[in-house]
Amino acid sequence: MHRSNWSDFGKVGARPxxxxxxxxxxxxxxSICPLGWKMNTSGSPVMMAxxxxxxxFTHGLIAGSGEVVLAWPGEDLAEATLLCGTRSGRDLxxxxxxxxxxxxxxxxxxxxxxxxxxxxxxxxxxxxxxGDHTLFVCEVxxxxxxxxxxxxxxxxxxxxxxxxxLDKGGRLFGAVKA
Amino acid sequence: MHRSNWSDFGKVGARPxxxxxxxxxxxxxxSICPLGWKMNTSGSPVMMAxxxxxxxFTHGLIAGSGEVVLAWPGEDLAEATLLCGTRSGRDLxxxxxxxxxxxxxxxxxxxxxxxxxxxxxxxxxxxxxxGDHTLFVCEVxxxxxxxxxxxxxxxxxxxxxxxxxLDKGGRLFGAVKA
Numbered sequence: 491m492h493r494s495n496w497s498d499f500g501k502v503g504a505r506p507x508x509x510x511x512x513x514x515x516x517x518x519x520x521s522i523c524p525l526g527w528k529m530n531t532s533g534s535p536v537m538m539a540x541x542x543x544x545x546x547f548t549h550g551l552i553a554g555s556g557e558v559v560l561a562w563p564g565e566d567l568a569e570a571t572l573l574c575g576t577r578s579g580r581d582l583x584x585x586x587x588x589x590x591x592x593x594x595x596x597x598x599x600x601x602x603x604x605x606x607x608x609x610x611x612x613x614x615x616x617x618x619x620x621g622d623h624t625l626f627v628c629e630v631x632x633x634x635x636x637x638x639x640x641x642x643x644x645x646x647x648x649x650x651x652x653x654x655x656l657d658k659g660g661r662l663f664g665a666v667k668a
Numbered sequence: 669m670h671r672s673n674w675s676d677f678g679k680v681g682a683r684p685x686x687x688x689x690x691x692x693x694x695x696x697x698x699s700i701c702p703l704g705w706k707m708n709t710s711g712s713p714v715m716m717a718x719x720x721x722x723x724x725f726t727h728g729l730i731a732g733s734g735e736v737v738l739a740w741p742g743e744d745l746a747e748a749t750l751l752c753g754t755r756s757g758r759d760l761x762x763x764x765x766x767x768x769x770x771x772x773x774x775x776x777x778x779x780x781x782x783x784x785x786x787x788x789x790x791x792x793x794x795x796x797x798x799g800d801h802t803l804f805v806c807e808v809x810x811x812x813x814x815x816x817x818x819x820x821x822x823x824x825x826x827x828x829x830x831x832x833x834l835d836k837g838g839r840l841f842g843a844v845k846a
Contacts, residue, residue, distance in 0.1 A: 491771065491782055494813040496714045502817040503740045503786045506684050506844065529707040531719040532799025536674050539717065539803060541709040562681045593669065604669055608681045618796055620805045621710025625717060627798045635672040639680040651829030651845030666684065666844070667829035 506652075507645040509571055509663070512540055513559040513609075514551035515600040520592070521579025522603070523548035524571045526645050527623070528560070536630040537615065541623040547579040549624060556614045557598040558628055561606040564640035565665040568655035570605075571643055576659075597631040607642060609634040641665035684830075685823040687749055687841070690718055691737040691787075692729035693778040698770070699757025700781070701726035702749045704823055705801070706738070714808040715793065719801040725757040727802060734792045735776040736806055739784040742818035743843040746833035748783075749821055754837070775809040785820060787812040819843035 507526040514521060527541040538560060542549045552558045563571050570588035577587065585592050585601070592601035595611045602609040612628035619625070643663050646652050652664035685704040692699060705719040716738060720727045730736045741749050748766035755765065763770050763779070770779035773789045780787040790806035797803070821841050824830050830842035 491780065491787070491812050491814055493774070494786075494811045496808065496811055498813060499786050499788070499811045502813065503686075503820065506686070506822070508681075508684070527707045527709060529705045529717065529719060531705060531803050532801050535799050537799045539707065539719070539798065541707060541717070596671070602669065608672075608677050609669070610677070616796055616798070618794055618805070620717065620794070621713050621715045621807075623710050625709050625803075625805065627796070627803065629799075630674065633672045633674055633677045634669050635676060635680065636669055642681065644684070647844070649844045649846055666825070666827045668827055 505645055505647045509563055509643050509645055511561040511563060511574065511603065512542060512548055512552065513561050513600050513603060514548050514555060514557065516551040516554040519551060520585070520601065521548045521551055522574040522584040524575040531627060537627060538612070538630060539625055539627050541620060541625050543623050552614060552626060555599060557600050558612050558614065558626065559595065559598065559600045559602055560610040560612055560628065561603040562608045563643040564607040565643055565655055566640060567605060568643050568663040571663065572656060572658060572661055595632060602634055607636050607639045641668060683823055683825045687741060687821050687823055689739040689741060689752065689781065690720060690726055690730065691739050691778050691781060692726050692733060692735065694729040694732040697729060698761070698763070698779065699726045699729055700752040700762045702753040709805060715805060716790070716808060717803055717805050719798060719803050721801050730792065730804060733777060735778050736790050736792065736804065737773065737776065737778045737780055738788040738790055738806065739781040740786045741821045742785040743821055743833055744818060745783060746821050746841040749841065750834060750836060750839055773810060780812055785814050785817040819846060
C-alpha cells in the first residue's frame with residue numbers, strides 16, 4: 491500500500507457508477523441533470539440523496555420547487571445522457587433537444603421521462619452544503635417502471651464485461667453484458 | 669410506464685453497486701461495516717457521504733471519533749465482506765475474524781485495511797438524519813492504494829458480464845469481467 495491521490499483512486503475505485511438524471515421543474519422551466527453522485531439513504535421511509543453543483547441550472551429548479559424526479563437512463567439513452575450533461579438547461583429545453591417524452595407524475599410537478607428504465611418522484615426532505623456541492627435528501631413518493639426495462643446506462647472502465655454504449659470526449663458509458 | 673414499487677425498482681435499477689467498508693475506531697474498539705450506500709459529494713475539497721443505520725456498532729464508533737476510513741474491497745474480499753456485513757463488531761474483532769491486516773494511517777486513528785484495493789482516510793465534516801439512517805459527510809484527507817489493485821467487489825445482478833465471487837444467503841457479489 492502506498493500513499494496516493496484522488497485522481498489515481500479514480501482509476502481503480504470509481505467505476506462502475508450507475509447514472510441517474512435529476513429532472514426538475516420550477517416556474518415554467520424544466521431541465522435534466524445527469525449525475526453519478528447519488529445513493530440510497532433510508533429504507534423506511536425510502537429516501538435517496540444526490541449531490542448537485544450550485545452552478546447547475548437544475549440545482550435552482552430543485553431548490554426552488556422542493557421536488558425532483560430521479561430518472562434512470564437505459565442503454566438507449568447514452569447519447570441523451572451526454573447531451574443533457576454537456577449543455578445547460580438555461581439555453582435549451584433538454585426534452586426537445588434529446589427527443590424525450592415528458593409524462594406527468596402523480597406526486598410532483600416535475601415530469602417523468604417516458605423513455606427511462608425507471609422514474610422516482612421525490613420530495614426534497616433536507617439539504618446541506620458539502621464542499622462545492624449541495625447534498626439534497628429526497629423522499630421517494632412514487633416509483634414508475636418502463637414496460638420493457640432495458641439495461642442501465644453506466645459510467646464504466648475499459649473492461650470486457652461491458653457493451654460500450656458511448657466513447658466520446660472523455661466519457662465512457664456502457665451496460666453490463668446481458 | 670406503470671406505477672410500481674420500491675422492491676421492483678430494486679430488480680432493474682439498484683445494481684451494480686460498488687461496496688465500501690466503513691472502518692472506525694473509538695476508545696479501543698474498532699469495527700468494519702460494509703456499505704453500498706455511499707457517494708461522492710464534492711470535488712474540491714474531496715468529500716464523500718455514507719449512510720449508516722444507527723443500530724450498527726460502527727455507527728457509534730464513527731460518531732464518537734469523528735473519523736472513518738473508507739476501504740474498498742477487491743475481488744478477493746467477497747467472503748470477508750459477507751462476514752463483516754452479517755456479524756456485529758460488538759461480538760468480535762472483525763480484523764481477526766476475517767484475517768485482515770490493520771495498518772496505521774497518517775491522518776486518523778481508524779486503521780487502514782492492507783488487503784483492500786484502496787483506503788481513504790476521512791474526517792466527518794457533518795451529519796444529518798435521513799429516515800432510518802444517519803448520513804455522514806466525510807472529507808477525504810488521504811488516499812492509499814494497493815500495490816497491485818485488483819477488481820472491485822460489487823453487489824451485482826445475474827448478468828453475463830460478471831465473474832461471480834459469492835452467492836450465499838441472498839447476497840450476490842461479483843467483479844466485472846476483466
